[in-house]
Amino acid sequence: ILNVEQSPQSLHVQEGDSTNFTCSFPSSNFYALHWYRWETAKSPEALFVMTLNGDEKKKGRISATLNTKEGYSYLYIKGSQPEDSATYLCASLNSQAGTALIFGKGTTLSVSS
Amino acid sequence: DAGVIQSPRHEVTEMGQEVTLRCKPISGHNSLFWYRQTMMRGLELLIYFNNNVPIDDSGMPEDRFSAKMPNASFSTLKIQPSEPRDSAVYFCASSLRPLQGNEKLFFGSGTQLSVL
Numbered sequence: 426i427l428n429v430e431q432s433p434q435s436l437h438v439q440e441g442d443s444t445n446f447t448c449s450f451p452s453s454n455f456y457a458l459h460w461y462r463w464e465t466a467k468s469p470e471a472l473f474v475m476t477l478n479g480d481e482k483k484k485g486r487i488s489a490t491l492n493t494k495e496g497y498s499y500l501y502i503k504g505s506q507p508e509d510s511a512t513y514l515c516a517s518l519n520s521q522a523g524t525a526l527i528f529g530k531g532t533t534l535s536v537s538s
Numbered sequence: 539d540a541g542v543i544q545s546p547r548h549e550v551t552e553m554g555q556e557v558t559l560r561c562k563p564i565s566g567h568n569s570l571f572w573y574r575q576t577m578m579r580g581l582e583l584l585i586y587f588n589n590n591v592p593i594d595d596s597g598m599p600e601d602r603f604s605a606k607m608p609n610a611s612f613s614t615l616k617i618q619p620s621e622p623r624d625s626a627v628y629f630c631a632s633s634l635r636p637l638q639g640n641e642k643l644f645f646g647s648g649t650q651l652s653v654l
Contacts, residue, residue: 456639459642461643468542468647469581469643516581518638525583526583526637528580528581528583529580531580
């Protein structure tokens with residue numbers, strides 16, 4: 426059974442705080458790790474796709490790292506803003522799943538101004 | 539590009555009725571996925587297609603669920619008969635190619651299904 430675990434489940438920070446979330450995934454037969462951002466009443470949108478151990482991706486104030494040997498990824502948000510409030514989903518692609526992503530349950534971030 | 543288009547946005551039906559959810563993937567995308575979102579289980583993969591062919595339907599909960607993709611621009615997810623526990627948001631997503639690389643998913647807006 427493939428399990429993608431995310432922590433914390435939810436997080437509440439003040440505007441300007443920096444924060445990070447964790448995603449753990451099966452390291453065997455790994456293909457790719459995805460991060461998606463899901464705002465209320467909208468659809469999930471892709472933030473990053475990472476495939477190589479040690480990958481680091483950045484988009485504005487948001488960045489992500491990948492450790493495929495130990496099966497974890499971190500998502501960092503620097504200087505959180507209210508518009509960063511959303512649920513952040515990670516998803517793993519392993520050969521056991523064929524070519525479909527298995528999602529974690531997400532980390533819901535709330536940023537207060 | 540209009541993105542992935544799902545219909546209806548909301549569906550309220552009574553237990554025992556047939557429900558059909560529809561999806562139009564992004565033009566040119568060759569892989570299509572159906573996911574179900576619930577509070578308890580998060581986003582669960584139900585079934586996916588590559589080049590209109592179902593590849594893995596092991597996530598389809600029961601025989602009451604069926605999915606088809608008659609052509610590259612249309613897919614349906616049918617529940618017959620529907621039950622209250624089927625109430626969830628059903629997402630369709632597509633990708634340009636199978637996901638074994640840097641391909642990413644593009645999600646539709648989802649169908650909020652309520653079975654009374």
